[in-house]
Amino acid sequence: MYDFSRCKLCASNAAKPEYKLKKATVYACAACGFHFIDHLDSMPSGLPDETTKDLDRKAWDYIEGKLPANGNQLRKDLLLVKRHLSLSGADCLDIGAGAGMFAHLLAEAGASVHGIEPQGIFREFARLKFGIELNGETIDARHWQKGFAGFFDVVTLWDVLEHVNFPAETLRNAYNVTKHGGWLFLDTPRRDALFYRVGEWSYRVSGGANPLFLESLYSPLPFRHKQIFTLRQLLQLVETIGFSVISVNSSLFRPHNKIVLVCRKP
Ligand SMILES: [Zn+2]
Structure with a gap:
């Protein structure tokens, strides 16, 4: 199990939950500013019998x-x-x-x-x-x-x-x-684009109730967005x-x- 307080970019133990979305929590690193969610994919085995069904x-x-x-x-x-x-x-x-x-x-x-x-x-x-x-x-x-x-x-x-x-x-x-x-x-x-920033701003002023685009930018489903x-x-x-x-x-x-x-x- 990965400890999400460990930043996936700079590896310092400085990441904290920043945005609690419906299905995932976005962690932000205090050391380097990286944003990532608390989810990792378990990788398929790649065995042939899994491929076609x-x-x-x-x-x-x-x-x-x-x-x-x-x-x-x-x-x-x-x-x-x-x-x-x-x-x-x-x-x-x-x-x-x-x-x-x-x-x-x-x-x-x-x-x-x-x-x-x-x-x-x-x-x-x-x-x-x-x-x-x-x-x-x-x-x-x-x-x-x-x-x-x-x-x-x-x-x-x-x-x-x-x-x-x-x-x-x-x-x-x-x-x-x-x-x-x-x-x-x-x-x-x-991530430092206007519409992401608008989402962050909306999350803050609404006390977390309205994250706008943030919700659609991250997902804990397999092979979806984990970091930006x-x-x-x-x-x-x-x-x-x-x-x-x-x-x-x-x-x-x-x-x-x-x-x-x-x-x-x-
Ligand atoms: Zn970091």
């Missing part, structure tokens, strides 16, 4: 129905990657590959693609829809850390850092499998790990604001 017609239609919107975003993400390097023959790893759409786009662009997806139902979808074999072992596994150390030209983390149990470890593990001179691309929501970075926290983290930040794209004001980060391993 839930992908019935209804689940298939649901996942397939989301592909057009996700695909539009991921095509933009692909253009961002292509602005920085040629994908032809590049070794790419998509962490948190979901239904396999981005892995599919990378493969179409001529890349050699690996993908990680802990949920068997998505791996099965990716296999049947795109013919892509995603791997259920997470990036901390020996399979990646020993077998692919310094291997990848490109590692992508689209909408992943807010979902994983320990985002600093995820980034460190991503760094380890990236080649020197290789690239990291990621996006994640931004400020821009400064995220930049500090990737630089501490050893990445050079090449570009940052973000807005404080757009409702679906995100931090889009391009980094390189020196």
Whole structure:
């Protein structure tokens, strides 16, 4: 059992409950200001017999129905990657590959693609829809850390850092499998954005009764949002790990604001 008074970002024992939401409590670290909820996912075993049983017609239609919107975003993400390097023959790893759409786009662009997806139902979808074999072992596994150390030209983390149990470890593990001179691309929501701050303000003035958007930004359900970075926290983290930040794209004001980060391993 994890002690949530221990900050998931700076590891000091300085985190305290800050916002009590309906289904989760947001902890805030007094040392570094990081916000995270009191919930961790228990990871699926990744055994083959767990993978197929839930992908019935209804689940298939649901996942397939989301592909057009996700695909539009991921095509933009692909253009961002292509602005920085040629994908032809590049070794790419998509962490948190979901239904396999981005892995599919990378493969179409001529890349050699690996993908990680802990949920068997998505791996099965990716296999049947795109013919892509995603791997259920997470990036901390020996399979990646020993077998692919310094291997990848490109590692992508689209909408992943807010979902994983320990985002600093995820980034460190991503760094380890990236080649020197290789690239990291990621996006994640931004906490020091206007609408998050409005939620905090509303929570305070209502004595906790009305957290507005805060309620929808976090969830204790499996694989949902567990933490949200400020821009400064995220930049500090990737630089501490050893990445050079090449570009940052973000807005404080757009409702679906995100931090889009391009980094390189020196
Ligand atoms: Zn901290």
